[in-house]
Amino acid sequence: xxxxxxxxxxxxxxxxxxxxxxxxxxxxxxxxxxxxxxxxxxxxxxxxxxxxxxxxxxxxxxxxxxxxxxxxxxxxxxxxxxxxxxxxxxxxxxxxxxxxxxxxxxxxxxxxxxxxxxxxxxxxxxxxxxxxxxxxxxxxxxxxxxxxxxxxxxxxxxxxxxxxxxxxxxxxxxxxxxxxxxxxxxxxxxxxxxxxxxxxxxxxxxxxxxxxxxxxxxxxxxxxxxxxxxxxxxxxxx
Amino acid sequence: xxxxxxxxxxxxxxxxxxxxxxxxxxxxxxxxxxxxxxxxxxxxxxxxxxxxxxxxxxxxxxxxxxxxxxxxxxxxxxxxxxxxxxxxxxxxxxxxxxxxxxxxxxxxxxxxxxxxxxxxxxxxxxxxxxxxxxxxxxxxxxxxxxxxxxxxxxxxxxxxxxxxxxxxxxxxxxxxxxxxxxxxxxxxxxxxxxxxxxxxxxxxxxxxxxxxxxxxxxxxxxxxxxxxxxxxxxxxxxxxxxxxxxxxxxxxxxxxxxxxxxxxxxxxxxxxxxxxxxxxxxxxxxxxxxxxxxxxxxxxxxxxxxxxxxxxxxxxxxxxx
Numbered sequence: 001x002x003x004x005x006x007x008x009x010x011x012x013x014x015x016x017x018x019x020x021x022x023x024x025x026x027x028x029x030x031x032x033x034x035x036x037x038x039x040x041x042x043x044x045x046x047x048x049x050x051x052x053x054x055x056x057x058x059x060x061x062x063x064x065x066x067x068x069x070x071x072x073x074x075x076x077x078x079x080x081x082x083x084x085x086x087x088x089x090x091x092x093x094x095x096x097x098x099x100x101x102x103x104x105x106x107x108x109x110x111x112x113x114x115x116x117x118x119x120x121x122x123x124x125x126x127x128x129x130x131x132x133x134x135x136x137x138x139x140x141x142x143x144x145x146x147x148x149x150x151x152x153x154x155x156x157x158x159x160x161x162x163x164x165x166x167x168x169x170x171x172x173x174x175x176x177x178x179x180x181x182x183x184x185x186x187x188x189x190x191x192x193x194x195x196x197x198x199x200x201x202x203x204x205x206x207x208x209x210x211x212x213x214x215x216x217x218x219x220x221x222x223x224x225x226x227x228x229x230x231x232x233x234x235x236x237x238x
Numbered sequence: 239x240x241x242x243x244x245x246x247x248x249x250x251x252x253x254x255x256x257x258x259x260x261x262x263x264x265x266x267x268x269x270x271x272x273x274x275x276x277x278x279x280x281x282x283x284x285x286x287x288x289x290x291x292x293x294x295x296x297x298x299x300x301x302x303x304x305x306x307x308x309x310x311x312x313x314x315x316x317x318x319x320x321x322x323x324x325x326x327x328x329x330x331x332x333x334x335x336x337x338x339x340x341x342x343x344x345x346x347x348x349x350x351x352x353x354x355x356x357x358x359x360x361x362x363x364x365x366x367x368x369x370x371x372x373x374x375x376x377x378x379x380x381x382x383x384x385x386x387x388x389x390x391x392x393x394x395x396x397x398x399x400x401x402x403x404x405x406x407x408x409x410x411x412x413x414x415x416x417x418x419x420x421x422x423x424x425x426x427x428x429x430x431x432x433x434x435x436x437x438x439x440x441x442x443x444x445x446x447x448x449x450x451x452x453x454x455x456x457x458x459x460x461x462x463x464x465x466x467x468x469x470x471x472x473x474x475x476x477x478x479x480x481x482x483x484x485x486x487x488x489x490x491x492x493x494x495x496x497x498x499x500x501x502x503x504x505x506x507x508x509x510x511x512x513x514x515x516x517x518x519x520x521x522x523x524x525x526x527x528x529x530x531x532x533x534x535x536x537x538x539x540x541x542x543x544x545x546x547x548x549x550x551x552x553x554x555x556x557x558x559x
Contacts, residue, residue: 129322133379136298136316137386139338147334151324 007205014206021182025207026214028100029187032174033167033218036107037115040163043108044115048159049145051116052123052152053131066120069113078176081106085177098179103187106173111163118162122155123148157226161219168215188214251276251390251422252297252314257306259289259296266292268446270306274390279416279423280451281433284443285469290426293443294392297424312389315339319394321379323367328354328378331367335382353385354378356415373404380412384419393425397432409435430470442466 014022051063084090085097096102126148134144149156171189178185180194188211195204250273259267266289274280284290295301296308298316323331332350341349354360359377362370370378376396383391396412397405413436416423427433433440434454442450442457450457450466461467 127320127322129318129320130324131322132320133318133322133335133382134338136300136318137335137338137382138313138315143338147324 003201003205006202007209010202011206011209015210022207022210024183025186025188025191026210028185029168029189029211029214031100032104032107032185032187033164036104036111036167037160037163039104039108040111040115041160044112045119045149047116048119048123049148051120052126053145053148063117063120066113066117070117072110072113074110074170074172075176076172077109078106078173081109081173082176097177098181098185100178100185103174103178103185106177107167107170110166110170110173114163114166115159118159119152119156122152122159125155126151154226157222161222161226164218164222165215168211168218249311250274251278251312252310253308254296254303255307257296257303257308259292259301260304261292261301265304266446267296267303270448272441272448272451274422274424276422277420278438279425279436280439280441281437282424282426282441282443283430283433283469288443289446290443291394292446294394294424294426297390298392310390314390314392315383315386315388316392316394317380317383317396319396319398321375323370323375323378326367327363328359328365328367328370329363331378332382332385336385339386339388341386349385349387350381353381356384356418357381358411371404373400373408376400376404376408377411380415384415384421387419387421389422391419391421391423393423395426395428397427397429412436442469444469 047066051059051066081091081102082097085094085102086092087097096105130151131144131148134147139147168187169189171187171193174180174185174187174190175193178190180186180190182191182194186194188207192204192207192211195201195207253273254270257267257270257272258265259270270293272280282290282293292301294316296303297310298314299310300316324334326334329347329350332353333346336346336349337343351360351363354363354377357377357380359374359381362374362378365374367375367378380393380396383393397408400408409432416436425432425436427436437454439451439453440457441448444465449469450462452462457466457470458472461470461472467473
């Protein structure tokens with residue numbers, strides 16, 4: 001219990017003190033989380049639309065693969081990307097190993113299946129009759145997709161919250177691809193791990209508490225968007 | 239071009255000539271010949287599996303014909319059976335349909351409101367779609383079709399799933415709205431009374447063939463085939479009074495309803511059934527009269543039922559022995 005109290009006191013001191021290294025950690029963490037989630041949305045949403053709305057052979061098998069991606073071990077993803085980024089490996093010429101960009105790429109690979117699998121599941125819940133009606137009015141594919149995204153926004157935002165959460169708290173890929181280098185690519189989660197490994201438990205707990213606060217703030221913002229004014233006013237219809 | 243631009247258009251809005259449509263290897267529609275004039279409402283009736291929805295999908299450009307010729311002036315819009323509405327207000331749902339159709343944003347609100355008014359749903363404009371009753375949802379759904387003002391509007395079972403009261407009110411309001419809109423319409427309905435309420439012409443689809451295409455009056459007076467007459471329910475059974483079959487021959491004259499002249503009739507006695515013995519007694523002749531060919535085993539007091547098939551609904555037989 002003492003550790004928690006010490007941790008809370010230390011976290012309070014660090015936050016109030018405005019320690020530069022803390023802001024550095026918060027900045028890197030937000031960069032990794034938000035950029036990787038954004039990239040995963042850009043890459044994953046079209047695939048989620050294909051899987052959620054498409055009717056083609058092999059869709060079921062692709063859904064299984066996407067769902068399996070939710071359970072990807074971050075350490076394994078980190079290891080594979082680290083190996084791919086070695087100087088002689090296929091991605092070696094891009095000099096991504098032990099860089100923030102490398103960490104973002106690995107984190108994008110982890111967020112991608114979250115967006116695809118949870119996004120496709122959300123899009124499948126959009127009433128087929130509504131989309132068929134849009135097609136029967138000769139709506140373009142873009143308009144049908146935009147309608148589906150808007151109607152599935154609650155589920156899609158849940159997918160985004162999950163992806164952002166993974167980006168905020170993930171450690172394995174950051175350590176293996178980025179090297180967990182302080183001031184360069186170290187995030188709040190990987191910094192907490194480093195402090196714990198150095199037996200600085202109060203520091204680790206303090207960083208953890210700051211991380212938890214950050215997660216709460218970001219997910220609260222996304223939840224407010226998710227439960228937006230329009231939805232409360234208009235309500236759901238099938 | 240819109241439906242309004244087509245007012246006075248001399249040719250058909252859509253025509254199908256000897257069209258055949260397949261689903262996979264199965265031919266669903268055979269040799270369909272159909273022309274739809276500007277402003278005309280054609281109602282398609284038929285049993286389940288006759289090809290009604292397939293015909294609508296073909297006219298809507300969703301299912302191309304395997305053979306035959308098809309032409310259309312302008313665009314068609316299909317209002318599907320499932321009234322799928324978005325999580326928005328009623329007005330926003332109609333505006334959304336206008337956006338799908340490509341109507342400029344500045345025109346959408348006025349057109350949405352006008353279409354809702356046409357279907358007596360103007361008071362629902364600000365209501366959330368999720369808070370509507372079944373009948374109200376259907377009105378909003380249909381208003382989307384009227385709002386886009388297609389050259390040809392296709393309605394797939396617009397009254398499906400409504401309770402009788404909502405059904406009756408919507409039938410009347412839709413009939414009025416379609417007349418006011420002046421759009422060419424093809425409507426698939428399930429109940430015959432809806433066809434009579436809405437149609438300028440009625441098409442009867444049986445086994446993928448257009449077995450009849452005529453005005454309601456023409457169909458009522460003279461359905462082209464016995465199958466069509468049966469499908470439209472122009473059959474009736476009349477129980478003859480007991481003890482009248484002692485005579486060897488009975489002449490059954492069919493008396494037309496009060497609003498029909500005798501020469502309007504194209505009805506005939508199809509069969510005479512002897513219920514008690516469970517055996518059918520053959521009836522000769524296909525005119526307005528018939529006689530029992532054999533009465534050898536018909537005794538006084540037995541009940542005999544005459545089944546009539548024909549144009550004028552349920553003509554009353556009189557017996558001229």
